[in-house]
Each structure stands twice: as structure tokens, then as C-alpha cells.
Amino acid sequence: MLIFLVATFAWLFRPPLRPFQILKQLHFIGFKSTFVVALTAAFTGMVLGLQGYYTLRKFGSEAVLGSVVALSLIRELGPVLASLMVTARAGSAMTAEIGIMRITEQIDALDTMAVNSLQYLISPKLVAGLIGVPLLVAIADVVGIYGGYLVGVNLLGGNPGSYWSSIESAVEWKDVYGGILKSISFGLIVSWVCCYKGYHTRMSAEGLGAATTEAVVLSSVLILVWDYFLTSVLL
Amino acid sequence: MIKLVGVEKTLGGQPVLRGVDLDIPAGKLTTIIGGSGEGKSVLLKHVIGLMQPDRGEVWVDGIEISRLKGRALNDVRKKFAMLFQGAALFDSLTVFENVAFPLREKLRLAETEVARRVEEKLEQVGLSGMGHKFPAELSGGMKKRVGLARALVMEPEIILFDEPTTGLDPLMANTINDLIVGMHRTFGFTAVMVSHEIPEIFLISDWVAMLKDGKIAAMAPSADFQKTTDPAIREFISVGGMAMVKNVNRESLKT
Secondary structure: OHHHHHHHHHHHOOOOOOHHHHHHHHHHHOHHHHHHHHHHHHHHHHHHHHHHHHHHHHOOOHHHHHHHHHHHHHHHHHHHHHHHHHHHHHHHHHHHHHHHHHHOOHHHHHHHOOOOHHHHHHHHHHHHHHHHHHHHHHHHHHHHHHHHHHHHHHHOOOOHHHHHHHHHHHOOHHHHHHHHHHHHHHHHHHHHHHHHHHHOOOOOHHHHHHHHHHHHHHHHHHHHHHHHHHHHHHO | OEEEEEEEEEEOOEEEEEEEEEEEOOOOEEEEEOOOOOOHHHHHHHHOOOOOOOEEEEEEOOEEOOOOOHHHHHHHHOOEEEEOOOOOOOOOOOHHHHHHHHHHHHOOOOHHHHHHHHHHHHHHOOOOOOOOOOHHHOOHHHHHHHHHHHHHOOOOOEEEEEOOOOOOOHHHHHHHHHHHHHHHHHHOOEEEEEOOOOOHHHHHOOEEEEEEOOEEEEEEEHHHHOOOOOHHHHHHHHHHHHHHHHHHHHHHHHO
16 A cells, blocks of 8 residues: 555656646545535534533633634544545545446556556545645634534624634644644545555455445544544644 | 567466467467457456566567566557457547547647547547547447547557457447458558457458467467367367357347
8 A cells, every 4th residue: 555655656746747637636525525524514613612612601611612612623623524524525436436447447548558547547636635635624624613603602692702712812823733734644544545445446346345435444444543643743 | 579478377366377478470460369267368468568477578579578667668558559348438538538538648739630630530430420429328339449449549559459349249340340450451550359259350360379278279370270170279169150150140030
């Protein structure tokens, strides 16, 4: 798997560069995942607002609700949930697409035409994952914070000024930086694992099904495991 | 031009090629016959470097390609084109884009020139005006013809055909065979075909080789090959011929 990743990166910097392919994949992995990621983030923020408000009220600390919601989202939930949704929506589709191309000999056809299949098919997806997932995480963070505001302030009557000012005072550059670092590495994991599983799928319909399942499960588990190790380093 | 020396390949613990020695003459149409599962397609994939032998050598124009990788291998592959068994068309691209693909990837041509060459090739395979269709909208025979147009568009020195008529009705199979022979005569490329469509292959091939038990059991000019006295080869040829006759009779009964 590591050789596959290194070879894909190596082909990325050799001509011809493929900006159109990268944009096409960015549209598929990034733009087309926006709705599902925003929906997930909105309800996550709303649940955080709800749970956070009632928990903090016990201690008379409703004023810090904004910081609780924002830090939870920026540090952890935004990157993890957005990446898991991208895995489910775009990662599985990437595995299936590449796997079908393998089974129907389309990848072999590329190679026989002296077009490197790693460069043409995989490198643009890897770049799109590295750029698309952090952008989706940024959207998820913002939408989630507004979700928390909707419940904590508009529905439950919290103080709007306190909500925003607690975010301003609690969130540091280190938190944002950590979230960006996580989302970049998660984007790499999703593209890498899902492309690898599709590229090396067994030559049958059953093999393709197994490859897609393995891609989603392995990506999700790696995201959660890597999240723990990265958090322990960042804190 | 193409030479295989002692090529051995084991797949999934099963030896498929057990020391293939094969010398393919330049500019001729050579067909490799053999039973299902004998490794004919595997052999073809070794010729173009899609598979590497466990042992042995594959020579193309004086270059040993079995250990080549990356750009060096791509440079050799520029001499080749391949028509796959299932045509291997890119299903997200239209017929026009499929045929134009190697031109756009490998040659810096103006779009008008690309369009001219693609239309010319589509016309040669009888698919004029079908450029806007997607592969999913085509029949098996039409897909093969698009695959043939894509293989021909770069005017390569060598074309590999992996069972080009398998799964087609006899009329469409004849059409594809006629196209291959016509293009071969016109452009003079070296053609290597894998097939078990007997007796048709004897009519269209210059040379015939038989793969049996992982080795080349016999290779001879087409006319001489049919006169072989080897009982195993005779049996394969005669049974194949009878199956074809039965198939043609069934087709004629339907009409």
C-alpha cells in the first residue's frame, strides 16, 4: 500500500500535469459531498447545543456554550465526521469506479496506450482528497457552530453575545491548525485506501463488492485510530 | 520483431506458461490458438508488458521488456495497440472521445485534426455518425469496432487482438475479421491475435501457433498448419471446425 502511495505521488509531479482531471475530482469529492457534510454538521452542532446547554446549566455556565460547541467541532467532530461522510459517499464510489475499470480491462487499456494509470486515474483523486476534505471540514465547522447557536440561543434562550464571545476567547490558532492537519491527513487516508482497494480489486463482482466494503471499513477505522494518535501529539 | 524466450508464469499457484518460445514475424498476422484456460490472453499480456514473466525474456524490436518499468516501458508501448476481448472502452467517454483519447494523450494535434482522424477511423469501421453515443448504448459488435478504431487511430507498428470475435454472431464475427484483414493489408502492421475461432483463423492468418500445456506445441504458416499430423492438434482443429459448422447451421436454421 505504501509503494502504491509513493508511486502515485511520484507520478503527480511528472508531465503531463492534469489540472482538468484534478478539478473534476475536486467537484466530485468536494462539491458533491457538501450537502451531506453540511447536514451532518448542522445536526451534530444542534445536538451539541442541546446537550451542552442542559449540562452547563447545572453548573451555571451556559455562557460558555459557544466555546464547548466550537472546540468540539474544530478539534474533533468536524474533521472526523466530515471525513467519515466523504468515505461513505465519495470513497466507496471511487473504489467501485476504479474496480469496475480494473475488471473491464479499462486500466489495462490505459497502460497499453502508454498512459500511466496511476497518473491518469489515481493522482487527481489523491490531490482532490487532500484539498477537498479540509474545505469540507471548514464548512462543517461553520455550519455546526451555527447549528449550536440555533438550538442554544434561538430555541433555548441562551445569550447570543456570550455564545460568540466565548468562541472568540476559547478558540486558539492551535485548535484551528490541529483541525486542518487532521482533515488533510484524513483526506489522504480516504483517497489512498479507497483508490488502492479499487485498483487491486479481484476480477469478479464478488471481489468488487468485497473491495468496496474493505475500503469503507478500513478508511473509517484508520481515520479513528489516526485521530487518536494525532490528538495525543497535538495536545 | 517480437520474441519470447522460455517465458514461464504461475498465477494463483497454478503454472500457466511453462517455457514459451515464440518468434513472431514482422508485418504478418499471427494467430495463437489453444483451449480455454491455456493462457493465451496471459501470453498476449506478456508481449505488451501488462504482465511480467517469472522466468524468461520478452524481446520487442531488440529490447528486452520484461524488466522495464515506467517511461522505458511506455516508450516501447508506443509501438503497440491492443483490442481487448471486451473492447475495454472507457464507459464515461463517448465513442468519439474514446477513439480520440490516444491522439489527445500522445500527440499535440489541433482539435480539427483530431476530429478528422477520428471520423476517418469511425468511417473505416462502419460507425460514421455514431461518435456521440456512449459505450453502454452500443452492441457487442459495435463496441469491438470502436475498439478497433481506437487501436488503429495511432497507426501503430504492432496490434494485439485478444479474441476479437468471441461472443459475436457469425455475421458480425466475419465483419470484424474482414476489417482486421483489410486494415492489416492496408497498413502492414504486425498483428498478433488470440482466438479459437476455427476454421476462420486459417483463412485470415499468415501464421498459426498453438499453445498447449503452457508451451508452443506447433507454429507454421497457416496452410501448412492444417496439414499437421500431430494427433492432439488435429483433434483440436477438427473439433473446433465441427463446432463452427454446427454453430453456422443453427444460425441458418433461425433465419
